[in-house]
Amino acid sequence: MDERGPLCVGIDPHAALLADWGLGDDIAGLERFTRTVVEALADRVAVLKPQSAFFERFGSRGVAVLERAVAESRDAGALVVMDAKRGDIGSTMAAYADAYLDPSSPLFSDALTVSPYLGFGSLRPALDRARAAGCGLFVLALTSNPEGAEVQHAVRGGGRTVAATVLRHLAAENAGEAPLGSFGAVVGATLGGTLNELGVDLDMGGALLAPGIGAQGATAGDLPGVFGPAVGNVLPSISRGVLRHGPSPAALREAAAREAGLMAETVA
Numbered sequence: 001m002d003e004r005g006p007l008c009v010g011i012d013p014h015a016a017l018l019a020d021w022g023l024g025d026d027i028a029g030l031e032r033f034t035r036t037v038v039e040a041l042a043d044r045v046a047v048l049k050p051q052s053a054f055f056e057r058f059g060s061r062g063v064a065v066l067e068r069a070v071a072e073s074r075d076a077g078a079l080v081v082m083d084a085k086r087g088d089i090g091s092t093m094a095a096y097a098d099a100y101l102d103p104s105s106p107l108f109s110d111a112l113t114v115s116p117y118l119g120f121g122s123l124r125p126a127l128d129r130a131r132a133a134g135c136g137l138f139v140l141a142l143t144s145n146p147e148g149a150e151v152q153h154a155v156r157g158g159g160r161t162v163a164a165t166v167l168r169h170l171a172a173e174n175a176g177e178a179p180l181g182s183f184g185a186v187v188g189a190t191l192g193g194t195l196n197e198l199g200v201d202l203d204m205g206g207a208l209l210a211p212g213i214g215a216q217g218a219t220a221g222d223l224p225g226v227f228g229p230a231v232g233n234v235l236p237s238i239s240r241g242v243l244r245h246g247p248s249p250a251a252l253r254e255a256a257a258r259e260a261g262l263m264a265e266t267v268a
């Protein structure tokens with residue numbers, strides 16, 4: 001982020017975007033779309049975040065496109081956050097960790113998004129594997145969608161919200177690491193002023209992946225209000241807001257540079 005600017009661009013090949021780019025909603029369209037984004041951006045943005053679902057919907061050939069995107073993005077110097085939001089009982093979580101956090105796996109990524117809503121402890125195999133491999137996790141804490149509140153804002157017996165509990169677990173995992181530990185949280189940029197009311201402590205020693213900018217309505221200007229003093233640890237993430245400028249590689253680069261500039265003004 002210091003070298004390339006604080007921006008994560010999502011690779012989300014929505015059917016509607018494929019159509020807007022004049023591509024078919026098929027494996028050839030997926031391949032062309034993905035290659036265009038990677039070739040345009042992987043040598044300049046800090047982080048690329050492929051959304052696994054849009055590749056999985058094409059079956060094994062879609063996953064093969066995803067594998068190439070991960071490898072080529074990393075070769076070009078971008079960090080890759082695999083947005084797969086995995087979460088399961090611990091023994092199955094170990095297999096997800098093998099898939100995304102084992103350096104010998106074709107889907108090995110610099111970080112993986114995971115869900116703690118089977119209990120934070122169920123993530124233990126992924127936490128251990130990430131630590132061993134020198135990569136990271138982004139754990140869902142306060143997601144950008146309005147429906148997340150019914151679970152994440154719920155208040156537990158001791159008076160702490162579920163989201164605050166997740167953040168406390170992350171603080172424990174990151175303890176002693178400087179400047180930041182490997183375990184970040186997903187906190188939506190769309191949340192307005194709600195974080196104050198929830199009593200959450202965003203100073204948990206990890207990065208804050210902030211989706212919701214662009215198509216979901218948040219802007220770079222919202223970040224200080226949402227994150228307060230923790231804004232310096234935010235990795236703002238935008239997918240459709242950049243991708244809609246394709247298929248021209250130059251237009252994608254311009255859009256990403258514009259967004260990175262706006263983010264740098266607010267999160268620096």
Ligand SMILES: O=c1ccn([C@@H]2O[C@H](COP(=O)(O)O)[C@@H](O)[C@H]2O)c(=O)[nH]1
Pocket residue numbers: 010012051083142143144145186187188211212213214215216237238239240241
């Ligand atoms: O809380 C969350 C967690 C993940 N996402 C993912 O980020 C992108 C957002 O895409 P946009 O086009 O910028 O809206 C998408 O892949 C989501 O699955 C999120 O939006 N909110």
